[in-house]
Each structure stands twice: as C-alpha cells, then as structure tokens.
Amino acid sequence: MARPSNFDRDNAVQTAMQEIWSAGFDASSVKAISEKLGITRSSYYNAFGTREALFKEALAAYFAQSPDRILYTDVSNVPILTLLTSTLRDICASRAQDPEARGCLAVNCLCEKADTKGDPIGDLLIDSILTSAARLEELLTIAVSRGELPAETDVHGKALALQNLIIGISAFSKAVHNKADLWLTARTTLEGLGLYSEE
Amino acid sequence: MARPSNFDRDNAVQTAMQEIWSAGFDASSVKAISEKLGITRSSYYNAFGTREALFKEALAAYFAQSPDRILYTDVSNVPILTLLTSTLRDICASRAQDPEARGCLAVNCLCEKADTKGDPIGDLLIDSILTSAARLEELLTIAVSRGELPAETDVHGKALALQNLIIGISAFSKAVHNKADLWLTARTTLEGLGLYSEE
DNA sequence: TCTGTTTTGTCCATATGTGTATAAAACGAA
C-alpha cells in the first residue's frame, strides 16, 4: 500500500492556477509553486511531472471557471445575441471586480511568452484562442440560420472582431479598472457590430 | 578627461528595446542585456542605472517607432477617420509582418506584470494606455466638431472601443499571423463603430 | 609625468532556481 499524499492534488492545481494567474508563468517556478503549496519540490515533480504539464492542467482549470465557458454549452434554446451580450457583460464584471486586476490568464501568458512559435505552451495558448474564435463563428452562423442576424452577415469577420474584443477587454482591464468604462467599451463595440441584445 | 565609452548608448537602448520586445521584461535581466550588448554588468549599471530606468528609455524608443505615433502629430489638415483607418491598417500590417509575432511591447509588458498597482513600471504602462485613449477621444472630438462624425456621437465610448481594438489586435496578432484576418478584424470593428474611411 | 574623471573588469556575498538520485517515511495487505 502506497504512502498517501499530504495534499489534495485538485486543490493544488487550483492554487497553482491562481498563482500563475497572479504572478505569470515565468514567475511560477517549481520552487515558487512548491512553496505556495507547502510541499517540497520532490512532491511537485511526483504529482505534476513538469512545469508544462502543470500549466496545462492549470489552464484547463482556469477555463473551467472562466466567464466565457457558457459559450460552449448547448445553445438550442438560447438567443445567440443575448448569450453573447450577457457573456461580455460577465467578462467585464469579472475583470472589474478582480482586486488584483489580473486580466485573463491565457492572454497574459500568451503576451508573456517570448517566441511563441514552436513552444508547446505557446502553441497551446494559440490553439485555445483560435478554438474560441472558431466557436464564436459557429455561434454567429447559428444566429444567421435562426434569423437573428442578416443572411449576408460576414460571420468570419464578426467572429474575429468579437474574439478581438474579448482579448482586448482582458488586457485593457489591467489599465481601466472601473466596470462602467469596461462595459461601455464592450457595449459600444457590440452595438457597432450589430451583436448587442439585452433580451 | 574621462575614459570614453566602448559602446554607443543610443544604439544600446535600441538593442535593449528590441530584446525586451522579443523576450519580455522579466527575461531581459541585467546579465542578459549586458551579454546582448557585449558589455559588462558594470557598464550596464554605469550607463543606465537600473533595469527600470533602462525600461523607461526603451519604452520611449519603442513608441518613437510605433505605427500609432502619427496620431500625436498635427491633424489640422487630415481627416480624422482616414487617419484612424490608415493607422489601424499600419498596425495590422506591422504586426503581421513581424517574423517573431511579437505583438506590442507595451501590451506584452502590461500583461506580463503580476500586480500592476503600485509598481512603477506597471504605472508607466497603464499611464501610456490611458494617455493613448485620451488622445483618441480628442481626435474623435475634433472629428465631431468638423462634422466627420454625428454631433450625438458618444466620443468617450468610441474612444474606449477604439483603444480596446488596438490593444486587442496586438495580443491577437500573436495567435493570428495572417495580415488579411488581422485587417478584417480591424476593419469590421471600425466599420461597426462608424470610424472607417478609406479616403 | 601627474591629475581628475569616467569606464571597464573582477570579485564578493547573496539569492533564486533546476533535475536527478537516493534514503527515509508512511501506509495497507499478507
């Protein structure tokens, strides 16, 4: 029978995720995270393997609590534009009420990475963003098929603009902390794109 | 008579700026930059003082060659919307043709910083972004006074949306490398905001 | 040649950080 672990692995991933979100990936060294978790480096290596492996888990944990996770749920009975609008509102609220103004873990780490090409973590982050853009395009395509948007809508362009809006808000929120301005930013852009819907 | 310096200080600031842009601020240690410049750490300290001081100079050097510097020039004889549109086009082109897809130094460093509050560098970056947003609002106000935009335009909201677009493009360009998609993103948003003008 | 000044070079004392190897500890089952 193996010796039991002193710490809860799932809680540890959560704690690591919070630390990476706060301090950035480079500053979240094996030593730093081990200390944060109150474990030795041996335990870190035994539990997670590598920094990259832990990051992947932390990223998944981050997305699992992210305001935009609802975009990946079943949208059969939900008006798309209302969903997008409320999601943007939640994103703005979430960023505005973060005392540390951390922005978005994924965007932060993407900007933090030096040369993202060929780097496994950089590739993972890029893939996440492109996946998100593709999902937005799917949703807009559904909106068109339901008549929520005009048939001639350039769903690809609108999806890119929407994804860019989300990314921008996350970075902008590190400079603009007040919720009203963040929401005004999002709302103005949504209205301009014809994607705003309050109900 | 003092011993002359072995290296050109202005060139050194340029080189440091490029390195910080490529590798990020945290990775641009005194040791790393000194090696990049081919000087000893003593020389670094003698020439620049602190990492923070060098960063300030590097940031100024970065803005001096940034596509959006033209927004701070005299706009007496320039249609504002045309200026904004061509500036966004230049930003997209600039990001797309960077082989390293570095995005924007200022946005990268802002996202890289852990807790930006109370940190001199973080404050400087935040200030830069807020200054940029204020300048955009000025320009939009001029556009309204000239009749380029309707009198009832919410220049504050539009300026925030525009600033957010610029920030977003810089981060998005680390994932989307092709110029056409970047420009489509910008153009779609500009058109939506009523700020697009090709001539 | 000496002087004053600045720059470069080197050393010092610390601090952070890495992956690996290995022994000790902790557990349930036999």
Next chain:
DNA sequence: TTCGTTTTATACACATATGGACAAAACAGA
C-alpha cells in the same frame, strides 16, 4: 513483522542572477 509501493525529505552538482565594492584602464588637460 515483513513486504511492496508511493510519497516526502535531503543532498548533489549545476545554472542564472543581483548590487556593491574596488582596482585597473583609458582618456585629455595641465
């Protein structure tokens, strides 16, 4: 109690990085 397995603890050999102190070098002027 012994055994097998996993976890924790510790050591090893390196590596990166810092600011400061101080001596040597490089220069023009006197």
